[in-house]
Amino acid sequence: MKKMIIPALISMLFLLDSCRVVGDIFKAGFYAGITVVVVIIAVIIYFISKFRGGSNR
Known part of the structure; x- marks a missing residue:
């Protein structure tokens, strides 16, 4: 039983x-x-505002 515990613990650490x-x-x-x-x-909103003729300040 002890032989199985150490490899199981090591594998659990890695997993x-x-x-x-x-x-x-x-x-x-x-x-x-x-x-x-x-x-x-943001890019879509920018292009929509440009195509709709947003305010040119």
């Missing part, structure tokens, strides 16, 4: 650590995705 890394990657991807969507919406 749990990799899950945290994957979670951080997805979290960063989430914020990058939100940023891209906001930029695209």
Whole structure:
């Protein structure tokens, strides 16, 4: 039984650590995705205002 505990603990350490890394990657991807969507919406609003003849100050 002791022979199985050590390899199981070592594998759990690596697996749990990799899950945290994957979670951080997805979290960063989430914020990058939100940023891209906001930029695209801003560009669309800019072009709509230019085509509608926005105020020329």
